[in-house]
Amino acid sequence: MAKRKSANNGTANNGTPSTESDRIEYVPISDVTRRRYLNYAMSVITSRALPDVRDGLKPVQRRILYVMYHDLRLMANAKPRKCAKICGDTTGNYHPHGDASVYDALVRLAQDFNLRSPLINGQGNFGSIMGLPAAAARYTEARLTGIAEHLMNELRYQTVDMRPNYDGTRDEPVVLPARFPNLLVNGVHGIAVGMATNIPPHNLGEVIKACVHLIHHGDATVAQLMKYIKAPDFPMGGRIVTDKRSLTTVYKDGRGPVKVRGEWKPESDSRAKGAQRLVVYSVPYGVETGSLLSEIGGIVESRKLPQLVDVADETDDKNGLKIVLEIKPDADPETVMAFLYKHTNLEQNFSVNMTCLVPDESNVLVPRRCDLKEMLQYFLDFRFVSVRKRFEFQLQLLERRIHILKGFEIIFNDLDKALKLIRASNGKQDAAKKLMDNFPLDEIQTMAILELQLYRISRLEINTIREELEEKEAEAEKIRKILASDKRLWKVVENELKELADEFPEKRQTRLGSSEEITEFDPQAYIVRENTNVVVSREGWIKRVGRLKTKEGTQELDKTR
Structure with missing residues (x-):
């Protein structure tokens, strides 16, 4: 049992009046544990580990x-700042957790071998695919990438809700007004309490084409959307050898394995005398080449694969990833690679789990595993609302400016009278009252007139004001027509998605194969056929000997036993 204090308006056992904190109520400890654990689990799920689908x-x-x-x-064209400053402001103002966890997240957002479209442009050592860690935050610098700005450019239009930060000193956005489906483009990995997420990255152009198709065909199936999003597109390439039917099942269920293997090609080299060279130029997503080289080196040293002679890393900035395998002249390259696919990380299963936070009917985020269509539809619905709010905000600004410009126009029509009233007034408030009494103006228009610089009341300036008024009215009317039609709003969403795809063109990195490419591993293919001698000693010992020159050598063998 556990003790819990509760309200009590009566008296204590000794007859003295008790306060609300005096009464102790006994409750089952299992209930308390369950309630507190659920509170902790929901906090981790919604505030830490799972991404927002929007x-x-x-x-x-x-x-x-x-x-x-x-x-x-820190825009894409700005001077980068120290990561220690970025992490310090993040932890101090919005995210009261350890600096290490914030810096780790910042580093991942900058790594082009982790994100398909990195959101941060890092300057300095941000780690490598070999598994080397990033330098300390005091050494590295960072700024946003161009595509990252499209996640936040519409914040100034009040398109998303804001909430107080942890100490109530400032506001932060509940969600960013993203212009592209970042969850599918960059993917995410997270482990919560009782659930996890593991969404692979995809090609930006393919995802946008699928979004455009879904805008025009709301009843599209997952299979139809997969005409555009064929499979994940990992930043380090690789080759997907899962068949199309299995991939369709993965995207329909929101979970399942996707088999990815590294790619290789033969290479001729005059330095390799009497040997063949195989070059591995892509690896599965998340594989560190440093540990991969150690695995292959261990196989060479232990002679588990006799056909493999040596392994070397010739990766450089010019040629990219290049792991060179030296094999014997008579060795079959397919057989060698089949062994490495079986016994190293050159082939891996990526376990897809498309779990994320989605808004329910009351706009509360709840965890849910989505299929491909649901994930795209949640983003498009959010994008539609964001575009509508943006236009509504712009219309409010236009109408406010139009209102003031009309006030300028009213005053100019009888400018001499207005100037006499202003000269005869006692201060700003008196002038404002006289103007409102003699002209059809409200307080906003009047104060704008009184703050107008004198040179702007000339004929030349009033012409400029009238041109601006005409321009603003035309722009406002255009926005009103867009807001009056859902079809026009969806067209704006579509056009902006296409513009983004044109601004950030991406070639597909991961190639598509099929399960037919997977060769069955045959241990017999790795047995080296060679002549040998079997010696039986007088004492009954049996030993295999590769070369035996004389019979006297058998006596030495007998002694060694």
């Missing part, structure tokens, strides 16, 4: 990007 970000990632965009103004 902008594809976890809270720590969203706060890092918001600090860089809103607080530090």
Whole structure:
């Protein structure tokens, strides 16, 4: 049993009046444990580990990007700042957790071998695919990438809700007004309490084409959307050898394995005398080449694969990833690679789990595993609302400006009278009252007139004001027509998606294969056929000997036993 204090308006056992904190109620400890564990689990799920389906970000990632965009103004063309400054502002103002976890998240957002479209442009050592860690935050610098700005450019239009930060000193966005489905483009990995997520990255152009198709065909199936999104597109390439039917099942169920293997090609080299060279130029997603080289080196040293002579890393900035395998002249390259696919990380299963936070009917985020269509539809619905809010905000600004310009026009029609009233007034408030009494003006228009610089009341300036008024009215009318038609709003969403795809063109990195490419592993193919001698000693010992020159050598063999 556990003790719990509760309210009590009566008296204590000794007859003295008791306060609300005096009464102790006994409750089952299992109930208390269950309730508190659920509170902890929901906190981890919604505030740490799972991404929002709308902008594809976890809270720590969203706060890092918001600090860089809103607080530090680290745009793509700005001078980078120290990562220690970015992490310090993030932890101090929005994310009260350890610096290490924030810096780890920042580093991942900058690694081009982890994200298909990196959101941070890192300057300095941000780690490598070999598994080398990033330098300390005090040495590295960062700024936003161009595509990251499209996640936040519409914050100034009040397109998303804001909420107080942890100590109530400032506001932060609940979600970023993303212009592209970042969750599918960059993917995410997270482990919560009782659930996890593992969404692979995809090609930006393919995802946008699928979005455009879904805008025009709301009843499209997952299979139809897969005409555009054929499979994941990993930043380090690789070859997917899962068949199309299995991939369709993965995208329909929101979970399942996708088999990915590294790619290789033969290479001729005059330095390799009497040997063949095989070059591995792509690896599965998440594989560190440092540990991969260690695995292959162990196989060479232990002679588990006699056909493999040596392995070397010739990776450089010019040629990219290049792991060279030296094999014997008479060895079959397919057989060698089949062994390495079986016994190393050159082939792996990526376990897809498309779990994320989605808004329910009351706009509360709840965890859910989505299929491909649901994930795209959630983003498009959010994008539609964001575009509508943006236009509504722009219309409000236009109408406010039009209102003031009309006030200028009213005053100019009888400018002499207005000037006499202003000269005869006692101060600003008196002038405002006289203008409102003699002209059809409200307080906003009047105060704008009184703050107008004198040179702007000339005939030349009033012509400019009238041109601006005409321009603003035409622009406002155009926005009103868009807001009056869902079809026009969807067209805007579509056009902006296409513009983004044109601005950031991406070639597919991961090639598509089939399960037919997988050769069955045959241990017999790796037995080296060679002549040998079997010696039986007088004492009954049996030993295999590769070369035996004389019979006297058998006596030495007998002694060694």
